[in-house]
Each structure stands twice: as C-alpha cells, then as structure tokens.
Amino acid sequence: MTESKSGVGPVIEMASTSLLHPKRSYAPVSTEDPGNSSKGAVTVGLPPDWVDVSEEISVNIQRARTKMAELGKAHAKALMPSFGDGKEDQHQIESLTQEITFLLRKSEKQLQRLSAGGPSEDSSVRKNVQRSLATDLQHLSMELRKKQSTYLKRLRLQKEDGGDLEMNLKGSSYRAEDDDFDDILFSEHQMSKIKKSEAISVEREKEIQQVVESVNELAQIMKDLSALVIDQGTIVDRIDYNIQNVASTVEDGLKQLQKAERTQRSGGMVKCASVLVILCFIMLVLLILKEIFL
Amino acid sequence: MVLVTSVRDYINRMLHDISGMKVLILDSQTVSNVSIVYSQSELLQKEVFLVEMIDSISVSKESMSHLKAVYFIRPTSENIQKLRYQLANPRFGEHHLFFSNLLKDTQIHILADSDEHEAVQQVQEFYADFVAGDPYHFTLNMASNHLYMLPAVVDPSGLQRYSDRVVDGIAAVFLALKRRPVIRYQRTSDTAKRIAQETAKLMYQHESGLFDFRRTESSPLLLVIDRRDDPVTPLLNQWTYQAMVHELIGLQDNKVDLRAIGSLSKDQQVEVVLSSEQDAFFKANMYENFGDIGMNIKRMVDDFQQVAKSNQNIQTVEDMARFVDNYPEYKKMQGNVSKHVTLVTEMSKLVEARKLMLVSQTEQDLACNGGQGAAYEAVTDLLNNESVSDMDRLRLVMLYALRYEKENPVQLMQLFNKLASRSPKYKPGLVQFLLKQAGVEKRSGDLFGNRDLMNIARNMARGLKGVENVYTQHQPLLFQTMESITRGRLRDVDYPFVGDHFQQGRPQEVVIFMVGGTTYEESRSVALQNATNSGIRFILGGTAVLNSKRFLMDLEEAQRIARSGSHMV
Numbered sequence: 001m002t003e004s005k006s007g008v009g010p011v012i013e014m015a016s017t018s019l020l021h022p023k024r025s026y027a028p029v030s031t032e033d034p035g036n037s038s039k040g041a042v043t044v045g046l047p048p049d050w051v052d053v054s055e056e057i058s059v060n061i062q063r064a065r066t067k068m069a070e071l072g073k074a075h076a077k078a079l080m081p082s083f084g085d086g087k088e089d090q091h092q093i094e095s096l097t098q099e100i101t102f103l104l105r106k107s108e109k110q111l112q113r114l115s116a117g118g119p120s121e122d123s124s125v126r127k128n129v130q131r132s133l134a135t136d137l138q139h140l141s142m143e144l145r146k147k148q149s150t151y152l153k154r155l156r157l158q159k160e161d162g163g164d165l166e167m168n169l170k171g172s173s174y175r176a177e178d179d180d181f182d183d184i185l186f187s188e189h190q191m192s193k194i195k196k197s198e199a200i201s202v203e204r205e206k207e208i209q210q211v212v213e214s215v216n217e218l219a220q221i222m223k224d225l226s227a228l229v230i231d232q233g234t235i236v237d238r239i240d241y242n243i244q245n246v247a248s249t250v251e252d253g254l255k256q257l258q259k260a261e262r263t264q265r266s267g268g269m270v271k272c273a274s275v276l277v278i279l280c281f282i283m284l285v286l287l288i289l290k291e292i293f294l
Numbered sequence: 295m296v297l298v299t300s301v302r303d304y305i306n307r308m309l310h311d312i313s314g315m316k317v318l319i320l321d322s323q324t325v326s327n328v329s330i331v332y333s334q335s336e337l338l339q340k341e342v343f344l345v346e347m348i349d350s351i352s353v354s355k356e357s358m359s360h361l362k363a364v365y366f367i368r369p370t371s372e373n374i375q376k377l378r379y380q381l382a383n384p385r386f387g388e389h390h391l392f393f394s395n396l397l398k399d400t401q402i403h404i405l406a407d408s409d410e411h412e413a414v415q416q417v418q419e420f421y422a423d424f425v426a427g428d429p430y431h432f433t434l435n436m437a438s439n440h441l442y443m444l445p446a447v448v449d450p451s452g453l454q455r456y457s458d459r460v461v462d463g464i465a466a467v468f469l470a471l472k473r474r475p476v477i478r479y480q481r482t483s484d485t486a487k488r489i490a491q492e493t494a495k496l497m498y499q500h501e502s503g504l505f506d507f508r509r510t511e512s513s514p515l516l517l518v519i520d521r522r523d524d525p526v527t528p529l530l531n532q533w534t535y536q537a538m539v540h541e542l543i544g545l546q547d548n549k550v551d552l553r554a555i556g557s558l559s560k561d562q563q564v565e566v567v568l569s570s571e572q573d574a575f576f577k578a579n580m581y582e583n584f585g586d587i588g589m590n591i592k593r594m595v596d597d598f599q600q601v602a603k604s605n606q607n608i609q610t611v612e613d614m615a616r617f618v619d620n621y622p623e624y625k626k627m628q629g630n631v632s633k634h635v636t637l638v639t640e641m642s643k644l645v646e647a648r649k650l651m652l653v654s655q656t657e658q659d660l661a662c663n664g665g666q667g668a669a670y671e672a673v674t675d676l677l678n679n680e681s682v683s684d685m686d687r688l689r690l691v692m693l694y695a696l697r698y699e700k701e702n703p704v705q706l707m708q709l710f711n712k713l714a715s716r717s718p719k720y721k722p723g724l725v726q727f728l729l730k731q732a733g734v735e736k737r738s739g740d741l742f743g744n745r746d747l748m749n750i751a752r753n754m755a756r757g758l759k760g761v762e763n764v765y766t767q768h769q770p771l772l773f774q775t776m777e778s779i780t781r782g783r784l785r786d787v788d789y790p791f792v793g794d795h796f797q798q799g800r801p802q803e804v805v806i807f808m809v810g811g812t813t814y815e816e817s818r819s820v821a822l823q824n825a826t827n828s829g830i831r832f833i834l835g836g837t838a839v840l841n842s843k844r845f846l847m848d849l850e851e852a853q854r855i856a857r858s859g860s861h862m863v
Binding site: 047050051120122124125128129131132135138142143145146149218219222226229231232233234235236237238239240241242243 | 317325326328329332333334335337338339341342343344345346347348356358360361490547565566567569572573618619621623625626630631759
C-alpha cells in the first residue's frame, strides 16, 4: 500500500479527491511465477511515485476551492451593513485570503517537481498530468483575483458613500455657524476633518498595499503557470501534433543513442587500448625469449 | 454541424464512464477523426494523460498498469492483429475497445480467443469513421484516391478495397445521423454505380436490422457522384480564404504546415490551426474573398494595437489588476492576429511570384465565358510568359482543352506541343488522358452551361450584366445539382435510383458523396446554400479534399498505372 506522504489532512479527504479510482485495490506486484492457469482479473500494479505528488496537489486544489467558497461568503458578510466595526470580518477575510494564496503557491511549487526528463511514455503522462493541474491552478488564481477585485470595488463604493454622507453632514453644520465663531470652530472642525481624512488615507494605503501584494504574487504564479498551460485553439492543443512531437523526440533520442554507440565503438579509445594490449603482449613474448636465450 | 456533434458525442461517451487515469490509443486514421473535433486540453479534463498510436504501443515494454487503455481504432485486419498481440501481453490495467465501424463476427471471435488474460472490459462500435472538418463537409482522407479513374479490370482487388472503404465511411455517416437514405447515383460513372449498389446492399440487406431507424415523412437522399463530371473546379485557382489556403499552401485536417513555403523567421509559428469551431475570425471570413479578408485583417490588427497600447499605459493599481486579469485573453488575441497576418502575407507573396492574378483571370474566362479565339490567344500568351509556373501552364491548357475539346483541333494540338516544349517535367499525354476520363462525352452534367438553352440564355444575361468580381465568377457544377434537388427536378435519366428505391417529393436532408474528392469551393457552395434556409439541409463528403496539385497527382498516378497495364496486355 502506498504511504500517505501528506500528513496534513485525514485520509478520508484524499479518497474523495484522488485522481485514481477510490475503490481500486493496490495489490502489490507479485514477483513469483503465476503458473499455468490464468488468475482471472489482472492485478493492478503499483503506480509510480510521482502519482503521490499529483494526488497531493489535487488535494490542495480541492482545499483551496472550498476555502474560496468560504471567502465568497465572508466577502458578502463584510459588505452587509453591520453595527460593529467589522474588524473580525476583515480579519477572517485576510486569513482566508492568505491561506488560499499559500495553498496555491505550495501547489505551484510542487507542480514543478512533476517535470521529468527523457522521452519515455511515463514522462508524457507526467507532462500531461502537470498540464492538467496547471490549468486548474490557473483558473483558481484568476477566480481569486476576480473575487478580490469585485470585493475591493464594492468596498470602495461603500466607503465613498459613507464618506459623502459625512461630508454632507459636516457641510450643512458648517454653513450653520456664525462668522464670528468661525476662527475657533473652523480650526476644531478642520482638525477633526484632517484626522478623519488621515485615518481614511491610512486605511486606503493599507488596502492598496494588500492589493499590490496579492497582484504581485498572483502575477508570479500566472507567469510560472503560463509556461505549462495549453493555449486553447492553437497547434499545441491538437492531439495529432502532440503525438507527432513525442514520436519525433523519441526518434531523435534514438538517433542520438545510435550515434553515441557508433562513436563509442569506433572510438579512438578502443583502438588505443587494443594497440597497447598488443604491444604489452609483444613485450612479454620478447621478455620470455630473452630469458630463454640468455 | 450535426456530424461534428455526433463525433464529439461518441468520444465523450467513450471517456465518460471510465474513471481514473487513461491512455487513448488511436490508429493512423482515427487520429485525424478525433484531433479535428476534440482538443488536447479537453482530453486532459477527462483524465486522458497519454495518447498513443497502436503501432508504437507494442514497441515499448514499460508496464503501465495504473493506466486504463481506451482503444479507438478502425476494424481492419491489421489492427485486429496488433490488438491480438497486445492482449496476449497486456500492459495496461484495463482495456476498453471501441471500433469506428462495424465489426465482423470473425473478428470478434479472433479477439475473444486471444484474450487469455481476460483483460478486455468492453467492446463497442461508435461510428465516427470520417473526418468532420466543417459543419457540412466531411472527408475520408483516402490515400490511393486515383483508383476511381481506372476500369475495374486493371486492379480489381485495389478497387474493391477502395469501394469498401467508401461504403464503410458512408455507412458510418448515416449511422451517426441515425437515418437510412434513398440512394441515387450518377449514371455515367461505373465507380459511383458500384458504390451506390454496395451501400444499398449493406443498408437494406446485410445489416438491415442495424439501419432500421425510425421512419420520418421523407427519407434522406444519398447522391453518389463522380469527380470527373466536374474536372474544372479542382483545377481553378481559388480566392476565398479557406479554399485559397488549401490551394496555395495546403490544409490537412484543418492544419496548415507553413514549412511547405519555406523562408520563415525563427520565432514564427510553423504549423497553425484553421478551424471554424475555435477561431471566430476564421469562421466569419472563411468564405470571403481575398480583398475583403485584407480589410478585415487590417481592422483586427488595428483593434489589437489599441488593446496593446492601453496595456502599456499602466498608471494606477487598478490598471495593473485589470492587465493581470485580461492577460490570457490578450495573449490569445495576439496569437490569432499573428497567425492570420502570417497566412495572408505568405499567400500574397505567392500570388505575386506566380502572377496568379493574371493567370486566374484567364482561368475564370475559360471556365465561365465563351469565345474560342480570344481564349486561344490568351492561353498562348500565358504559355509564352516566363513567370508562369509549369503547373499553372498545365492547368490553363487543361481548362482550354476541357472547354474547346471539339472546336478547332489544330489550335488544340498547337497548344499541346507548346506545353510539351515549355515544360520539361510535363508528362506527355496527361491532358489527353484527362480528356479521355472527363471529356465532353463522359460528362453528364452541363458543365459549361452550353448544352441547355436555359443555361445558354442565363450565361448571356450574366455576361451582359457584368460580374461583381472577375475572380470568383465560377460556380461549381454542384451548385446546379443542388438547385435541381431543391426544385425536385433531378433527372432520373442522369441520376437513377438504386434498385427499386423511390422518393416522393423533395427530401429534407441530402448527403452528396463525391467519389474522387471534393474541393473547398464546393464546400463553400454547400454552406452558402444551407444558409438560404430552403428547407433542405445538404451535407457534402468525398474521398479526399482536393486542390489542383492533388488532382493532378491523382491523374498522373492513374495515367501511369493505365499505361503499365496496357503494356502488360
């Protein structure tokens, strides 16, 4: 049985998101002679190691998806008018966003591990699994971006509305004041106004900072993924083109191997070695002759 | 549209019920059938992580028992043999066999016998045995297409194989459509008659149970015709986008290989895809003529430059965010624009180099307008012109010969001699061979509109009115055939029914199969006809999709075999 390498989540989670059939039994490949009679159903052999990595990634993707659903709900809740200052909502949103981004980054790093060299069939399967997971990751990243941007947009609208309301109130009360008391009251109102706008701008800055950070991170992820994801509708998305490419790389590889074999065989090294051996032999004979005749 | 949908449906059904990692195994024919309707990314979504050809699958000894094998192959004897070998030494966990056409009982027995390890989970027939390139156009991509030109005695087994393949393809189309047609064929063509009769035998006798679909008011019509009734269309140079690309560069399974033209810069795409399903610009422009395409491409490039400029002008954080969001769309647009610009540029270069504007004007005159004397002068001039290529000279003489076969034999002979002297690679007698195959005696249709009084009158009226575009005057003969069917006036004398078939009134669905191949000009004609909503839906199919190069190749091959055959006698 394969060992579960991801000690983070329970095994139950893995079974529901596995790339492989959950009901399949991983019977070990037997090393003894099966004998004459056929055993009935073919025992499925052990899948290669990299399948574990791909399963881990798909588990993480699934987790990120559920967290995104939660994030959507948290966004909606934070946008609704509430009596409190909404700090805990903000905190929850922040932590969720961070978790999701962390999961995406982790998956993306693990995805790089799936790359393999050599033109074997197994490496084609690996490459295709990698592409499929990369596409899923890219979709998730874009979804996250969209959710964030709509949330921020709505948040800004709300704040502006609230700000306008405040401005209007201040404006009307301001006009009601007498000119005599203008100087004193002016400075007081001005001070409070300045303090308020300071607070708003600090908050704005923080938000912008967050947006910039997440944009950067996601841009990085997208850049790395875009090398793996297939551009739909182009020649790379054609099945026959991919088969041809595999065939030609395998052929090239074969040619290279043959060439290497030939050069090795007809190599100067072999000739040198054989010449030296013959010389040694001759010297030995000469030595023996010298001993005999002296 | 319905054919593309049927093939996609079949593939979906194959992959849907099998869970887990899969490997899809195809043969050299089904790989085209699948690649043209299904993309690699869609396969990945269905967890198909490896696609292999049945030839190469037995070479490697790697055991991949964590993969389930889905075979989609034609039920040929070679494929069955390869399957036997693989079932004897199974490499995969499960084996699901899907065949693109009817399996014979003997083949099923062979497979059952060789399945010692009981590795096969299911065997099914999914009739996607044709290449559905466009909504109303399919092809069978047959290699030895020239066989239809030869009499049966020359190569009886070859012709039998040819005919079998065609019958299988037509049967698959109707099984995919779930209809059984009434069959008519072109009287003057032996090959068409043979294919029509064998198809009827298959559908109404051998496998009548399988084809016994729900009857509707009117049965669909299958019309089997011969390429040689209209040899003019494949010889003409084309000026509408899809047809032009195929004529000048070559379109295979909706892919264009730009290596054929050479002289590409390093980072340019070597192969591109031109599919009306996936490319909105192509879908809108595939039947437009060259001038209009140029304008539309210019507009597309301008739009793209606007977007590119706004992308460079990133000032605020919102702009940055928007750029990151729209980047995939932008990249796709860029790829598309560059593809079309490259194609049109290369084609313009070819038009310029081969003086095709000049040549094509004469070609269209030969095909559409009268005047033997003027035609002779024009052709002679072009034969003398150094810039005209050998192939173009050959085409001109062929078109002249087809038109003025019986008028002024002296001048015709002079043209033959001039052609032979000017073109060193010209195989002597090829034009005469064409006339023997498709000359005025062999044709039943009114190719040049000069037999029927109605047609003569129509031509004169058209000449007086003047044409919109000199280069796209020509209407393929198929257009007239479709009109006759629409009016219910397809003559029994020319296109008899098979056996005791009969059709009352007009059919609502017509499949026209052209033995010898179709052209994209004809597929365009069909698409435009369908767009007029006349109440009849036409589908066109053929043994291959021809351009002038392919048609000439088939002629040469047939001529070579005919010659060697006559030597043997």
